[in-house]
Amino acid sequence: MxxxxxxxxxxxxxxxxxxxxxxxxVITTSCCSSGFNGWR
Structure with missing residues (x-):
């Protein structure tokens, strides 16, 4: 360059x-996975 x-x-x-x-x-992924874990 x-x-x-x-x-x-x-x-x-x-x-x-x-x-x-x-x-x-990363933030979105961790929020989504913790949310999904909470729903299951």
Missing amino acids: LDNPASRAASSVNFRAVSSNEAGT
């Missing part, structure tokens, strides 16, 4: 989006 401010900003934003998306997935 080119070492310039624009590409660094883009990769930083992309990394943050992926991180928050993974965190949201």
